[in-house]
Amino acid sequence: MSTPAIEILGLTKDYPVGFWRKTMRRSLDHLSLQVEDGEVFGFLGPNGAGKTTTLKLLTGLIFPTAGTARVRGRSIDDVAMHREIGFLPEQPYFYDYLTARELLDYYGHFGTLSKTARRERVTQLLERVGLASAADVQLRKYSKGMLQRTGIAQAILRDPKVVFLDEPMSGLDPVGRREVRDIILELKKEGKTVFFSTHILSDAEMLCDRVAVLAGGKLQGVGAPGEIMSVEVHAMDILFELPPGGSLPASLAGRVTPIGGRCRMEVPEAELYAALEQLRRCEARILSVSPVRPTLEDYFLRMVGERQTASRGVEVAVR
């Protein structure tokens, strides 16, 4: 059996809070999951769910209170693990007195690339992320989107096998998001494992082989986006027009949403035919009947709603 790309085993993180720092706030609660080689894995959750904490733990920026993790078989405490990974922090900020070329060249020193190979790689990456024309402009003059692209370039600089991206589409315009999506898909084609956190669910649905939903520091579910969506109760969406002067019976009127000259109504699947019969009696013109496909967003919001209290963090007194 091949080694998983990422293996997280009971990872827990508590932060001390308060003036005396004797109270602990749990940011991540016994997270365990496994990401296979070559997967694009989405890590979903609202703000404060523990997504960034997980990524910081995996990249060695913070240290776990309990549990451990391995990336391609190497412990996260091992500096050699960093040769296997690339990381884009959330809202990346780089040395703004450097140009993008200088920044990438600087980070390139920490790998095994020779000077010539490093220069070639930097030039190639700058072209790949669309920054070739601004390569020699100081980063302080870059827009947010350009900084994000610089961040992605540095994350894949050493051609890592596993790429961690923390909210890679955050703050980008639709074109920028599309570009980042394309890069993630290219990385997948190259056989890389991409682990990215996001709260833009359409991106996760579009890109991910599997997703995990996190709320209140706890894992709520893991699976293919399709699997997660299938747990929802189905409903039917009816679009119709009433004849001039027509009106709906009281039993339906409260469920209808007018849209322009038309009406939309969502009914449980079991009540579909009864609702259609009532609309027929009112001489309504049925324009469409379609199943309401539950989205990842529905699942996400339901989970978050259920865990609203938990998402504010669990306080554990220090003994």
Add this chain to the structure above:
Amino acid sequence: MSTAPMPVAVNTFREAVRDRVLYNLVFFALLMIGAAILVGQISIGIDRLVIINLGLSAISVFGLVMAIFIGVGLVSKEIEKRTLYSLLAQPVRRWEFLVGKYAGLVLTLVVNTSFMTLGLAAALFYVGRPFVRSDALILVAVYFILLELALVTAIALFFSCFSTPMLSTLFTLGIYVTGIFASDIREFGDLTKSPGLKALTRVIYYLVPNFHNFNAIAAVSHGEAIPLALVAQNTLYAALYVTLLLVAASAVFSRRNLK
């Protein structure tokens, strides 16, 4: 031997240059020009002494300001601005980062001090050419200043690993001032009849670096020779303290959570 500190050091130096830190040289140059012109008019026979005293003191003060104010931000600024996140995700150990930052600032101080020394030499040449043999002693005083700056930088870096820039500045300045008066503090303890106070002043004396030993400005300006043994002693003393401080800073920083 790890090579990772090297690019970090070069980048730290580059940051100082691009942030126009070396502009302080302009002020130093103006000070030296002003002093050279003024001293020639108001002092008779002691113009060299005044210029050497003023020049070396200015080199020390300018260097100290740089060492403390840049030193306390070496780590904390990187954490605050989050530039450290992407850097430490690279295969760089935390101690390598610290050593690189330290070396980068020391390199900046060496370059800065070298230019200021040239400025001092130019002022001396202006007030009383040609150079005399004892002027070479100025280089020893400058070397001692550099040792002092290296030590102050290590103290600032140490505090920068776990404290805010404001508190780090206060701590570093506090240790520096205490270090200048370390011998006096010990003497004070010896003069009191309280064993507790005597023990306390002894602890302070041995714990805090004795910065007084690095001050050769008065001796050099009077043309007094500096014993070679003192040069060796100061070099070893500074090297030992810097090593201890860097090890302590690495120990603190290696388990620090970067929130």
